Amino acid sequence: MVEPAPIALDALLIGTLSPIDDRGTLSGIDKHPTAGPVHLGTTGFAGDHQGDLKRHGGPDKAVHHYPRDHYQAWVDEIGRVSRLEQPGAFGENISALGPTESDVAVGDRFRLGEALVEVSQGRQPCWKLNRRFDLPDMARRVQQTGRTGWYYRVIETGMVSPGDRLQLVERRHPEWTIARLWHYFYVDTLNRDALSEIASLATLPPNWRDYAVKRLQTRAVEDWTRRLDGEARASRPGDAGEGRDRPLTNG
Template structure:
């Protein structure tokens, strides 16, 4: 099992935008779906408390939100890549992210990385597994499959220290655990390569839910 020895590597980035959104109803055929995936950027500093950003919400807390999915970050570099692939422009919040970043490889973020942003301290907890609501947001049901194949998942973070943050803040990775369990590796292990699943247990910060899941599915 890997230790929590900090890496000497220094990583910094920039918070380009902070986006929040409440729950809305979306009509899908004869059904009405509740979702909080529509996020819009705000211009003020946003309090980060409990398991959320102020003004943000999720429709189904059994699969979204909570302490291990309190904040979702997506890199502007990945949004730009999607623009080249699709011919569409993706502004801040387009992928349902709260934090749009620049200068950090979020696929390479390690489970347990800690970010100092504004007056908050956030910890990378897990990758993103896309669900059908991403297809609703993109108005393309096939986008979920494309996202699963692209291997650009972003990262979910928990809140270690409450505070506030805003666009233009620096992102300083103040702690890197001594393992190579990245968001991309977790994404690959859960969706494409079961042989990688035992490696997830090398990350001490991996949520208990996923530890139990790996024990059943490795």
């Protein structure tokens, strides 16, 4: 068996907190490349911040990886906006060319510098992307296209440098790529066989498995309005439930 080629980082990025809307909501989505080595701990890189620790960050979302490969597709779709001129547009910590959601799977482990990281879940985009790109439906676009990126949890901590490479060392569930997981969460949303597998996939964080369990029990998909559109849209009279997407015909 041929060992996979290591993946060169396009950039290693961290961000401090800054307001993202006119209410002063703080976010760490505005990340910038670091020139030197950074310590990677169990909850992320030193100096990297998240404004909403209930929904962002934590051990299962310690590091966000977004494929640089997707940037051209976004340029083709929304135009040459300034955000897409350099890595970090999607609040990623790791930018790299090569692997996409179809190539990496839940439980894949990579050596990165001194650290060992494991793919934990795909990204569930939120309304802050709408503000960042000044597009009211940017989060929905990210979800609909499957160009979401993914998160790593940290198995072994250590120093990571911008010149380091991701080297695949273990595949625990190669059949459960991020793209396949996305398909059953956002396209074929009530596939009972797939949901049963997801519910028992111990490598996934508990909240993802809980979604699968609840769909099996209720035969309904959770409402995504607040996450994708923000509280202002979710609280409008008559909007309850309107944000729930359907299989790809409209989201």
